[in-house]
Amino acid sequence: xxxEGVASRSTEHRDSARESRSGxxxxxxxxxxxxxxxxxxxxxxxxxxxKAVGLSEAAVRQRVQKLLDxxxxxxVAVTDPxxxxxxxxxxxxxxxxxxxxxxxxxxxxxxxxxxxxxxxxSFDVLAEIVCEDDDHxxxxxxxxxxxxxxVRSTESFVYLKLKKQTYMWGTR
Amino acid sequence: xxxEGVASRSTEHRDSARESRSGxxxxxxxxxxxxxxxxxxxxxxxxxxxKAVGLSEAAVRQRVQKLLDxxxxxxVAVTDPxxxxxxxxxxxxxxxxxxxxxxxxxxxxxxxxxxxxxxxxSFDVLAEIVCEDDDHxxxxxxxxxxxxxxVRSTESFVYLKLKKQTYMWGTR
DNA sequence: TTGCAGTGTGCGGATTTCGCAGGACGCGGG
DNA sequence: CCCGCGTCCTGCGAAATCCGCACACTGCAA
Numbered sequence: 001x002x003x004e005g006v007a008s009r010s011t012e013h014r015d016s017a018r019e020s021r022s023g024x025x026x027x028x029x030x031x032x033x034x035x036x037x038x039x040x041x042x043x044x045x046x047x048x049x050x051k052a053v054g055l056s057e058a059a060v061r062q063r064v065q066k067l068l069d070x071x072x073x074x075x076v077a078v079t080d081p082x083x084x085x086x087x088x089x090x091x092x093x094x095x096x097x098x099x100x101x102x103x104x105x106x107x108x109x110x111x112x113x114x115x116x117x118x119x120x121x122s123f124d125v126l127a128e129i130v131c132e133d134d135d136h137x138x139x140x141x142x143x144x145x146x147x148x149x150x151v152r153s154t155e156s157f158v159y160l161k162l163k164k165q166t167y168m169w170g171t172r
Numbered sequence: 173x174x175x176e177g178v179a180s181r182s183t184e185h186r187d188s189a190r191e192s193r194s195g196x197x198x199x200x201x202x203x204x205x206x207x208x209x210x211x212x213x214x215x216x217x218x219x220x221x222x223k224a225v226g227l228s229e230a231a232v233r234q235r236v237q238k239l240l241d242x243x244x245x246x247x248v249a250v251t252d253p254x255x256x257x258x259x260x261x262x263x264x265x266x267x268x269x270x271x272x273x274x275x276x277x278x279x280x281x282x283x284x285x286x287x288x289x290x291x292x293x294s295f296d297v298l299a300e301i302v303c304e305d306d307d308h309x310x311x312x313x314x315x316x317x318x319x320x321x322x323v324r325s326t327e328s329f330v331y332l333k334l335k336k337q338t339y340m341w342g343t344r
Numbered sequence: 345t346t347g348c349a350g351t352g353t354g355c356g357g358a359t360t361t362c363g364c365a366g367g368a369c370g371c372g373g374g
Numbered sequence: 375c376c377c378g379c380g381t382c383c384t385g386c387g388a389a390a391t392c393c394g395c396a397c398a399c400t401g402c403a404a
């Protein structure tokens with residue numbers, strides 16, 4: 001009855017597996033499968049997940065807790081701020097000279113900034129910001145971001161309409 | 173004991189409230205408060221949410237279900253694909269001539285595309301894509317996206333490192 | 345007024361979550 | 375070899391949560 005489990009688990013070394021340069025512990029196939037289940041429905045019961053991945057309810061619960069503690073994943077409600085209400089949203093591309101990582105950290109520290117990623121391309125950093133209104137948006141971009149040491153210039157893309165937003169890279 | 177509830181609810185018309193141009197029903201303060209709770213923890217029990225927003229457990233449950241059904245919010249596990257494993261990720265800025273909406277829809281239809289937003293700025297559309305590897309990424313950008321009718325040109329920003337990712341626009 | 349749709353409440357019963365006591369396994373030291 | 379240790383899994387009750395349902399209240403329109 002357990003035969004359709006995702007991983008055999010009996011002949012593999014779970015944790016000794018390769019580990020990327022960063023300090024993040026690599027995940028095995030079972031944890032990936034658990035994440036996929038929760039990408040479909042963040043409130044799915046542990047027992048249902050266990051049946052899908054071939055594990056007991058308690059085991060799934062322990063793994064999910066660990067993934068949460070490690071910061072590998074988070075279970076949250078996501079919305080389109082523009083749809084939910086008033087508020088201005090924009091993506092800001094930043095050109096940096098010098099300490100890119102420092103600028104990214106400074107951006108991350110701002111509460112209006114929801115998303116920060118370092119990129120290879122004409123921008124060094126992309127940051128998504130959510131504001132109350134145009135004044136607030138202007139203040140964040142011109143007063144705060146452009147004032148950061150190392151920021152050479154920025155380019156803004158004010159959001160007009162969100163067309164798609166999913167989190168199911170696993171299930172394809 | 174109920175006195176610290178978020179909205180008085182007794183003297184306001186809940187649904188007759190203003191409605192944005194789009195077909196999305198506007199949310200009242202209580203639903204906003206519920207969403208905020210779930211932005212902190214997508215698995216928070218209905219009873220706990222009810223206590224926080226001043227509603228019964230059953231009422232919270234009905235509202236959450238409706239928000240889910242309406243597509244106003246989704247409760248899901250989110251991760252950083254780069255951290256979770258192999259895979260290439262990038263943001264693509266698209267210059268469009270003509271039917272911007274059509275291009276955005278076409279992008280949304282692609283499974284590799286996780287996020288699509290129409291913007292005001294030098295790009296007409298921004299799209300975030302998640303791929304297996306470089307070959308896959310190249311194929312999606314050069315073969316599929318650039319081939320879409322109306323796409324004049326694109327610019328790619330390959331992700332090097334995700335620095336921040338939150339969903340708590342409500343709680344500030 | 346009457347009927348109806350939408351929303352909230354209270355209440356059991358089914359389900360799920362939670363904590364904890366083992367048991368199995370791999371690994372390294374004595 | 376075998377013993378201790380850490381990790382992960384399983385199997386339980388007990389407690390908490392989820393769920394469906396009947397009913398009350400409100401605003402609105404026929």
